[in-house]
Amino acid sequence: QDYAPYVEGVGSAAVFKYKDMMFVAVDAIFDRNGSDNPSDIITCTEFTIPDREISYLQNEINKNMDVTTKGIVWISHVALQDIDNASQNKLLNILKGYGLPMTVFEGHTHIEAYRELVDNETGNAYCQVYTLPAVVLYNKYPYYNVVFKDGKVWGIDKHTNGEL
Numbered sequence: 001q002d003y004a005p006y007v008e009g010v011g012s013a014a015v016f017k018y019k020d021m022m023f024v025a026v027d028a029i030f031d032r033n034g035s036d037n038p039s040d041i042i043t044c045t046e047f048t049i050p051d052r053e054i055s056y057l058q059n060e061i062n063k064n065m066d067v068t069t070k071g072i073v074w075i076s077h078v079a080l081q082d083i084d085n086a087s088q089n090k091l092l093n094i095l096k097g098y099g100l101p102m103t104v105f106e107g108h109t110h111i112e113a114y115r116e117l118v119d120n121e122t123g124n125a126y127c128q129v130y131t132l133p134a135v136v137l138y139n140k141y142p143y144y145n146v147v148f149k150d151g152k153v154w155g156i157d158k159h160t161n162g163e164l
Contacts, residue, residue: 010053015060020070021148022100024057026091028078047078049087058094071101071151079108079131092117092127101151102127110134128153 006012011027028047061072072095080088095102104117104127112133116125130153133142147155 007056010056011050013053013057015057015064017064017069019148020068021151022061022064022069022072024061024072024074024095026057026074026076026078027053028076028083028087046084047082048084049091051087051090054087054091054094057091061095061098065098069098069100069151071103071148072098074102074104074106076104077107079106080104080129082108096126103148103153104129106131107134130156 005014007014011030012025013027014023014025016023016025026049028049030048030050030053074091074095076083092102106129109131110133111131113131115129117127117129118124119126132144142158142160145157145159146153
């Protein structure tokens with residue numbers, strides 16, 4: 001809640017702008033049956049983004065969007081591959097509609113990886129996806145300094161912070 005405060009009726013979702021980047025913190029911790037009951041979520045392995053959250057995020061983006069915005073960053077603990085295609089694509093299409101470079105930082109699987117999402121119609125990449133390692137890896141804390149330029153990831157420096 002320190003990073004993505006709980007919004008009543010929506011979930012732990014937030015939109016904020018830092019410098020020229022729009023950050024969209026997505027809460028996909030809802031099972032596909034629509035439950036956000038904590039006891040159901042503990043065993044949930046199929047995630048979704050409810051329409052009420054997508055609407056909230058779109059409204060917040062519209063409030064914060066201006067001509068200085070160069071790119072959009074989707075932040076989510078749940079990896080895209082684990083979110084149902086319908087809700088994932090709905091939000092991706094909304095974000096794509098702003099015509100800005102897009103980056104996703106995801107967790108959940110915690111297998112450090114990089115890939116690009118490709119538009120099926122044009123064959124062009126439209127989004128960079130970075131899967132981050134676990135917060136604690138081999139008794140160390142890996143972290144990254146990310147630099148954006150013109151709305152895209154320009155540089156990433158990986159660091160490891162001490163032994164546990």
